[in-house]
Amino acid sequence: MLIIFNQLMRYLPVLVVIFFFIACTAQLKVPTSLDAQRGANRWENYDSLKLAEGFSLYKNKCGHCHNLHLPKEFAKMNLDSVMIEMSLKAKLNAEQTASIEKYLWVMMTDTL
Numbered sequence: 001m002l003i004i005f006n007q008l009m010r011y012l013p014v015l016v017v018i019f020f021f022i023a024c025t026a027q028l029k030v031p032t033s034l035d036a037q038r039g040a041n042r043w044e045n046y047d048s049l050k051l052a053e054g055f056s057l058y059k060n061k062c063g064h065c066h067n068l069h070l071p072k073e074f075a076k077m078n079l080d081s082v083m084i085e086m087s088l089k090a091k092l093n094a095e096q097t098a099s100i101e102k103y104l105w106v107m108m109t110d111t112l
């Protein structure tokens, strides 16, 4: 019994890291075609592919200095001004900035 316990304790730090990793990433919802539809209602030629691109850019460019904010959190802020400030910090070009901003708008207007 003690041996099993000792074995478990040896792996405890690893388990804790895995737990936090799952807990932190699980909250960021993977966009669905239903989400993309909200974008398509707002912008011409918007689709799931464009939304997936924005999602991937967001994950790759916006989580280096701080944790990724959940899209819903942006609803309380001024999305335009946050993006102007953070696009400079993340060194984004205009296209990447627009793609991330659209992703955030689509996901923050998710009412589910």
Ligand code: HEC
Residues within 6 Å of the ligand: 061, 062, 063, 064, 065, 066, 069, 077, 082, 085, 086, 087, 089, 090, 092, 100
């Ligand atoms: C180079 C580091 C860096 C990168 C990259 C970065 N941020 Fe930030 N971000 C910061 C710092 C520092 C703050 C806090 C101080 C401030 O508001 O300027 C912050 C604050 C924020 C806040 C909180 C603002 C508020 O009013 O409470 C949001 C939201 C945010 N960042 C979103 C983003 C998004 C979206 C991206 C990707 C486009 C991004 N950040 C990329 C450094 C960064």
